Amino acid sequence: MSTRPDILFPLFAGLDSLDGIGPKTAAHFANIHVEKPRDLLFLLPYSGTDRRMRDTVAGVPAGEVATVTVTVKRHSPARARGRPYRVFVDDGQIEFPLVFFHANDRYLTAQLPEGARRVISGKLEWFDGTPQIVHPDHILEPDAVDGLPDYEPVYPLTAGVTQKVMARAVRHAVRLAPDLAEWIDPSLMRREGWPSWADALHQAHSPQATGDLSPETPARQRLAYDELFAHQLTLALARADQRRATGKPTVGDGTLRDKVLKSLPFAPTGAQTRAIGEITADLAAPYRMNRLLQGDVGSGKTLVALMALLTAVEAGGQGVMMAPTEILARQHLDSILPLAEAAGVVVAVLTGRDKGKERQSKLAALARGDIHILIGTHAVFQKDVEFRDLRLAIIDEQHRFGVAQRMELAAKGQGAHILVMTATPIPRSLSLAQYGDMDVSILDQKPPGRTPVKTALVSTARMEEVVAHLRGAIDGGRQAYWVCPLVEESEVMDMTAAQDRFVHLRAVFGEGVVGLVHGQMADAEKDAAMADFVAGRTKVLVATTVIEVGVNVPNASIMVIERAEHFGLAQLHQLRGRVGRGDAASTCLLMYQSPMSETGRRRLEILRETEDGFRISEEDLAMRGAGDVIGTAQSGLPRFRIADLERQANLMATAQTDARALLHTDPDLTGDRGRAARVLLWLMERDRAIKLIKVG
Missing domain, CATH: 3.40.50.300 (P-loop containing nucleotide triphosphate hydrolases)
Structure with missing residues (x-):
């Protein structure tokens, strides 16, 4: 199957094939990455509006949506420019106005003739003790009320696309979704209680209450799993393809490795031994x-x-x-x-x-x-x-x-x-x-001899104390890093630049004691500054985050991170890892400026509590989101429309196991589930994966 299956064609037609969408509106939709009916299927509502009928607006809190049947009493047109047009209506218990700005008098007279009964739905506001609805969302004749759902899904929008246009287009797209053969393992479907693909779409787009919008609902979980399964199937196919690329079986006799292990002052950790074993086995295999x-x-x-x-x-x-x-x-x-x-x-x-x-x-x-x-x-x-x-x-x-x-x-x-x-x-x-x-x-184990790093939170108000502490350490023959968030002072941000901190510390400690390294320096300058610090010629290195990864100076035992609340958790953990490499007790001082945001404080507290990088990374993910943790620009992460990597980590692991198992039993995807999985890959636009499937 090297061309898109016919059954999916309607979903890949132009967007203007849907109700109420012309070329101009289709162009607006492109701003939210919606270019064909298929894209609308995966654009799920993020909230909803309760439009159940009420007897009266009396007692409805401000900001809530009210849907009531009213009798139109009288019109009060705008008397002056900029004044609103009011239509007074009565719901049987209370009379209140519907308010319209920039109104078309003729249109309103036709829509709301005096004496007529209408169903009105919109957000209620209270003004001088009187309820009012400004620009109702719906004005319907009582016999047309069936078209108004009790709970109306609310979709993400873009300029030029209203909720009405969006809802209509989505309804049409969902009607086009065909019944497809099942690609999910039947035992997994039964265990999780997931609906079929088409049923899941219908349920996700027709929530009956706020609870139906949760990622935990069976319909949404299933749709998220489909995305993750397609992604893992793509990676599993790439892995299988790579394994077909023959490698040179590389088997050593252990003589050189034994010499090195004998020269070490310590034995490798269990984790190191395990990793060495896994790598040695891979090298000996006939694939890469x-x-x-x-x-x-x-x-x-x-x-x-x-x-x-x-x-x-x-x-x-x-x-x-x-x-x-x-x-x-x-x-x-x-x-x-x-x-x-x-x-x-x-x-x-x-x-x-x-x-x-x-x-x-x-x-x-x-x-x-x-x-x-x-x-x-x-x-x-x-x-x-x-x-x-x-x-x-x-x-x-x-x-x-x-x-x-x-x-x-x-x-x-x-x-x-x-x-x-x-x-x-x-x-x-x-x-x-x-x-x-x-x-x-x-x-996940540390070799012996790494001294734990003491982590402390210090307010920037105590700057002089920190500098005095630093002087004591330097007099004792130690070295220190001082990390700043920006290179040059910026008028917008009040964070101290590395340049300024360097000048300040040089004035305190004297010429030649303090070095400076930042990303805007030429490579040769940077290398020279690093070399001076490594050799111990400079005692304090003022730096931006360029020193984050891998720099090794065992004599450096103090890490000061200025305005630490502005750094990411993983970044702070990496920076802290620059000290504690020698035998001296090491300290990491996280300097923050009051008042701190709740998240800023939480980040610094987690760091004080633990040195376990994996626990820190999980917390970082929970606080910041997937794109930020890896760095969106070069994250290499796919854009998932439904799946949420923070909350659905367990689904990702299941998808990987399932994808690898399917390819193991059906490497060419020619069995019933295999053919269904091919359709899924087309549906999820995984064209690269389809090219990797062995033909025949």
């Missing part, structure tokens, strides 16, 4: 590894990565490790080099800074196979970088690299295995949405 190594700050990812690289070297191949910045690439080099040297393995670094002869000789050594492990920035992508036998590519901090770059790097080696590492703990639901095509190893 595509694995995510997720570990919290300080969980020991570097050792796991090195073990994987050494397996590639033991098998006669090479490995490459790529970091998003030169600072991080050099840091990986610093931590890997002594261990690799203990095993007699040649490691080199390649960044944009390598030029001329030096670069040429590195590239020649790499092509000959004299360099076993290459560490670098995206400079390792360049066309002239050739390996003799690349077996493993490791990418650090995946969210800085796109999927396309991931593929490009793997292409450097015939079937090179891929390991992606991230120090950003991602909640399970997001990890499944973003990396569902990958297998995941999680490091």
